[in-house]
Amino acid sequence: GQQVMQIPQYQHVQEGEDFTTYCNSSTTLSNIQWYKQRPGGHPVFLIQLVKSGEVKKQKRLTFQFGEAKKNSSLHITATQTTDVGTYFCAGPGDSSYKLIFGSGTRLLVRP
Amino acid sequence: DVKVTQSSRYLVKRTGEKVFLECVQDMDHENMFWYRQDPGLGLRLIYFSYDVKMKEKGDIPEGYSVSREKKERFSLILESASTNQTSMYLCATRPPWRPQHFGDGTRLSIL
Numbered sequence: 001g002q003q004v005m006q007i008p009q010y011q012h013v014q015e016g017e018d019f020t021t022y023c024n025s026s027t028t029l030s031n032i033q034w035y036k037q038r039p040g041g042h043p044v045f046l047i048q049l050v051k052s053g054e055v056k057k058q059k060r061l062t063f064q065f066g067e068a069k070k071n072s073s074l075h076i077t078a079t080q081t082t083d084v085g086t087y088f089c090a091g092p093g094d095s096s097y098k099l100i101f102g103s104g105t106r107l108l109v110r111p
Numbered sequence: 112d113v114k115v116t117q118s119s120r121y122l123v124k125r126t127g128e129k130v131f132l133e134c135v136q137d138m139d140h141e142n143m144f145w146y147r148q149d150p151g152l153g154l155r156l157i158y159f160s161y162d163v164k165m166k167e168k169g170d171i172p173e174g175y176s177v178s179r180e181k182k183e184r185f186s187l188i189l190e191s192a193s194t195n196q197t198s199m200y201l202c203a204t205r206p207p208w209r210p211q212h213f214g215d216g217t218r219l220s221i222l
Contacts, residue, residue, distance in 0.1 A: 001170075009151060033210055042201060043154070045210035088153065090211075097142050097161050098169075099211060103153035 002027050004091050006102030014110050019076040021105035023089035030092055032065055032072045033099070038085045079109050113138045115214035117202050123220045130189040132217050134202030143185035144211070145169075145177065148199040160185055192221045 035043035049065035118133035156169030160179040
């Protein structure tokens with residue numbers, strides 16, 4: 001079945017360092033969404049990418065959608081302690097209702 | 112803002128008990144979802160519903176059932192709880208082709 005894989009599973013960085021998480025799908029995606037889950041919280045939608053090769057920025061966060069629309073990345077420049085949490089990518093499943101989530105990357109930031 | 116309310120943040124039950132997890136949304140969305148979240152496994156879809164009394168199995172429906180008698184309420188039922196169902200359970204709602212909105216989650220422990 002369709003799979004969405006995400007690496008790394010964990011990343012522990014010093015505050016100020018950069019961070020990247022990668023998402024790969026076994027099938028071509030019509031779009032990809034990114035969510036952030038703070039410790040003790042629930043996933044919150046960050047952004048959706050739709051176009052091949054699309055790049056979007058939200059302050060220190062840069063999101064990319066691959067040319068083949070099978071992979072995506074989230075890059076955080078100069079991490080801060082407020083970036084701590086788990087980042088999930090998600091792509092459409094085999095029906096219009098479903099989202100397939102990656103396993104998430106947990107980011108820890110040392111102050 | 113979309114509000115998704117789960118009836119309990121924490122719940123402790125015993126093996127063999129019938130357990131009900133309740134979820135209510137205030138946005139009149141057709142689609143509602145139940146996920147479980149386990150470390151390293153991300154979010155796995157248990158069941159979803161695209162209309163009142165309509166339901167479909169997700170990726171891990173075994174040991175669970177659901178009920179959608181009213182549009183705003185989607186219940187997850189553990190018919191006979193087992194220890195391997197100890198997990199975080201997240202309810203979500205999603206308009207077609209839009210991001211998902213999650214509840215705060217229920218951390219369920221089965222003893």
